[in-house]
Amino acid sequence: TCVGTRRKKSSLAMLKQTVCGPGPHVGWDEGASQERDLLMSQRLLRRRVRVTGFFLALVLLCAGVPGRAAPDPDASLTAACIAVLRAPGSSLEARYQACRDLARAGDDRAVPVLAGLLDSKELAHMACYALEAMPGDSVDAALRLALGLLQGPHLAGAIRVIGQRRDADAVAALGLLITHRDRRIADAAAEAVGRIGTSASGALLLQALTDAPGGTPRGAVADACLRCAEALQERGDRGAALRLYEAMAAAPLPEHQLLAALRGVVVVRGVEAMPLLLELLGSDSPSRRGLAMRLTREASDENLVQALAAKLPTLPVQTQVELLAALVDRGDSVAIAVVGDAARSAVPEVRVAALRALGTFGDATCIPLLIQAASDAGGTDESAAALDALGRLAAVEADAALVAALPGSDPVIRVKLIGLLASRHAPVAVPALLEQAGSAEGSVSLAAFSALGALASPEHLGAMVELLLACPHEPAREAGIRAVGATAGRIADPAQRAAAVVAALPRTVGPAQRCLLLQALGRIGNFAAFSVLRAALTVADAGVRDAAVRALCSWSDATPTALLLTLAGTTESPVHRTLALRAVVRLAGMVAGDSERPSPQVVAWFAEIGRIAASDDEKRLLLAGLADLPHRAALDLALTYLKEQAIRSEAALAVVRLAGALGDLGHRAAAESALKQVLATVPDQAIRQQANAALKTMQ
Numbered sequence: 001t002c003v004g005t006r007r008k009k010s011s012l013a014m015l016k017q018t019v020c021g022p023g024p025h026v027g028w029d030e031g032a033s034q035e036r037d038l039l040m041s042q043r044l045l046r047r048r049v050r051v052t053g054f055f056l057a058l059v060l061l062c063a064g065v066p067g068r069a070a071p072d073p074d075a076s077l078t079a080a081c082i083a084v085l086r087a088p089g090s091s092l093e094a095r096y097q098a099c100r101d102l103a104r105a106g107d108d109r110a111v112p113v114l115a116g117l118l119d120s121k122e123l124a125h126m127a128c129y130a131l132e133a134m135p136g137d138s139v140d141a142a143l144r145l146a147l148g149l150l151q152g153p154h155l156a157g158a159i160r161v162i163g164q165r166r167d168a169d170a171v172a173a174l175g176l177l178i179t180h181r182d183r184r185i186a187d188a189a190a191e192a193v194g195r196i197g198t199s200a201s202g203a204l205l206l207q208a209l210t211d212a213p214g215g216t217p218r219g220a221v222a223d224a225c226l227r228c229a230e231a232l233q234e235r236g237d238r239g240a241a242l243r244l245y246e247a248m249a250a251a252p253l254p255e256h257q258l259l260a261a262l263r264g265v266v267v268v269r270g271v272e273a274m275p276l277l278l279e280l281l282g283s284d285s286p287s288r289r290g291l292a293m294r295l296t297r298e299a300s301d302e303n304l305v306q307a308l309a310a311k312l313p314t315l316p317v318q319t320q321v322e323l324l325a326a327l328v329d330r331g332d333s334v335a336i337a338v339v340g341d342a343a344r345s346a347v348p349e350v351r352v353a354a355l356r357a358l359g360t361f362g363d364a365t366c367i368p369l370l371i372q373a374a375s376d377a378g379g380t381d382e383s384a385a386a387l388d389a390l391g392r393l394a395a396v397e398a399d400a401a402l403v404a405a406l407p408g409s410d411p412v413i414r415v416k417l418i419g420l421l422a423s424r425h426a427p428v429a430v431p432a433l434l435e436q437a438g439s440a441e442g443s444v445s446l447a448a449f450s451a452l453g454a455l456a457s458p459e460h461l462g463a464m465v466e467l468l469l470a471c472p473h474e475p476a477r478e479a480g481i482r483a484v485g486a487t488a489g490r491i492a493d494p495a496q497r498a499a500a501v502v503a504a505l506p507r508t509v510g511p512a513q514r515c516l517l518l519q520a521l522g523r524i525g526n527f528a529a530f531s532v533l534r535a536a537l538t539v540a541d542a543g544v545r546d547a548a549v550r551a552l553c554s555w556s557d558a559t560p561t562a563l564l565l566t567l568a569g570t571t572e573s574p575v576h577r578t579l580a581l582r583a584v585v586r587l588a589g590m591v592a593g594d595s596e597r598p599s600p601q602v603v604a605w606f607a608e609i610g611r612i613a614a615s616d617d618e619k620r621l622l623l624a625g626l627a628d629l630p631h632r633a634a635l636d637l638a639l640t641y642l643k644e645q646a647i648r649s650e651a652a653l654a655v656v657r658l659a660g661a662l663g664d665l666g667h668r669a670a671a672e673s674a675l676k677q678v679l680a681t682v683p684d685q686a687i688r689q690q691a692n693a694a695l696k697t698m699q
Helices: 005-019 034-046 051-064 075-086 092-105 108-115 124-133 137-146 152-165 168-177 183-196 199-210 219-235 238-250 255-281 286-298 302-310 317-330 333-342 348-361 364-377 381-392 398-405 411-423 427-437 442-455 458-470 474-488 499-507 510-524 527-536 542-553 561-570 574-593 600-612 616-626 632-643 645-665 668-681 685-698
Strands: none
Touching: 075 092, 075 108, 092 108, 092 124, 108 124, 108 137, 124 137, 124 152, 137 152, 137 168, 152 168, 152 183, 168 183, 168 199, 183 199, 183 219, 199 219, 199 238, 219 238, 219 255, 238 255, 255 286, 255 302, 286 317, 302 317, 302 333, 317 333, 317 348, 333 348, 348 364, 348 381, 364 381, 364 398, 364 411, 381 411, 398 411, 398 427, 411 427, 411 442, 427 442, 427 458, 442 458, 442 474, 458 474, 458 499, 458 510, 474 499, 474 510, 499 510, 499 527, 510 527, 510 542, 527 542, 542 561, 542 574, 561 574, 561 600, 574 600, 574 616, 600 616, 600 632, 616 632, 616 645, 632 645, 632 668, 645 668, 645 685, 668 685
């Protein structure tokens, strides 16, 4: 429609003068009909009118073609924006803003003005921005006409706008530009055709792909083919999409584009693409095998997945393992059946992968297979995989099935099943665990008591106490004591937590059973338990007394502190004295840690320990506790031990630490004096450096 570059440039000038200049707007007579307007415009174009006539047709089409009205157009805003764009004195920023406003609220009146800016060095990109967003067929008509006018980057910009707007009527004109000598224009045209995504687009791109110079398609053409094929597939034109995908798969393209094309072939062809999918699975290329796994995960055609699953045993071992993982991610009925069969495979690696997979989506019907695998495989990878799967089964029937498997399993498997029930937090297993706690197998009894400590409720406490008394296995008894203490701790009323254990004391047979209950009372730690243990300190049996002392020394609060101090001062057993002193230091430190400053009671406890402590080890124990007690009396007590050669270093360290804390609490003079005493009596250089550093901080 144009003859030569010179005429195009002069035509542009004429268009600007017509639609953007200060003169009146050129338009049709008010009484002319829209049909006559359109007919005359088409005749002008068919006859290849002069360039000025061409631009007049552009203006008339933009003004006269019926278009979609913009949602709630703001007529005054459009008029104001047009005025800004036409005014010679408008600033660049003002024109930018006008284009932005037209993109949001412009109507057909703005199309000729914006079309006239498509070759502007400063405003072409903003005109494209506005035209891309504006609704209406007049915009599409203006852009199609501009294809025969613009050049270079301005033409490429208009082409991209057409592509974004998906103007199907522009496909033929864009197809002529796919082979343009300017690479930017050619690539933009290919992208636009692919984005439009019609059957005509597909035909053009298929021709561009197969007729590529040198046999190698441009990357932009290949990308456009992919985009167009996806659009055709979404529209239901699977045949056209498949032709594009297959042509790409046969072309010499980069690997990433070939993979995309192969994926499209498999997705469109479904089960008919089984040979291709098997080829991908058997490929030496990790990227192609990865594509096959992705397709397996994403495939919506169950027939394809079933056909692929049937080929699983014929694939290489590593491929079978990878394919099982892909099937697990699907989690559908087909995958469950395949994984169940693979768990019986003759290949150990495949069995392990399948057994682990059953833990993800298996149900109660898988449990016998998993238990058998765990039992037969012993300590191998298969056993670990089976047990891991049993622990992860989400089926609601899984807990009951595990419980039902306990009686018939050998002791090793029973121990593992009990551990699984505990990790699954299965309270339904408690009755069976109570039965297993009385097992003659020590390992089974130990595992059962450990699980009961996590799962049992207060109503099971009486039965657990009886089982504890009857248990002949020492490790299991220790676990039973812990389980009784943990279960009693779940009783809401603290005063009632020791009731079941205290009630069982009269039924004990011999000191050994009594000692078990005393240890359990030590873990319960309420006042009723304390009273029983205090009374037990005076019994004749040395074993019972020892159990009572140890239970009191493991107490969790300061209740027995005074009693333990008395015990430490009166007992003839060095072991009991050390245990009692260590417990008092621990409890006193715990009480002191609960407040900002230690109470006089805590200080008095440490003073009493200082009176009782006889051996150097007992004094070191005292000094370790004093170091964490920021109190003036604690500092004075620690200073007294500087005179004792055997524990002088420990005493000096305690003094330095206490002085540093007390210096910040208003006892700077006493702290400085204590540090100077350390420097005067202790030759150890490391301690002296600490003392000097503390003094320097205070000064």
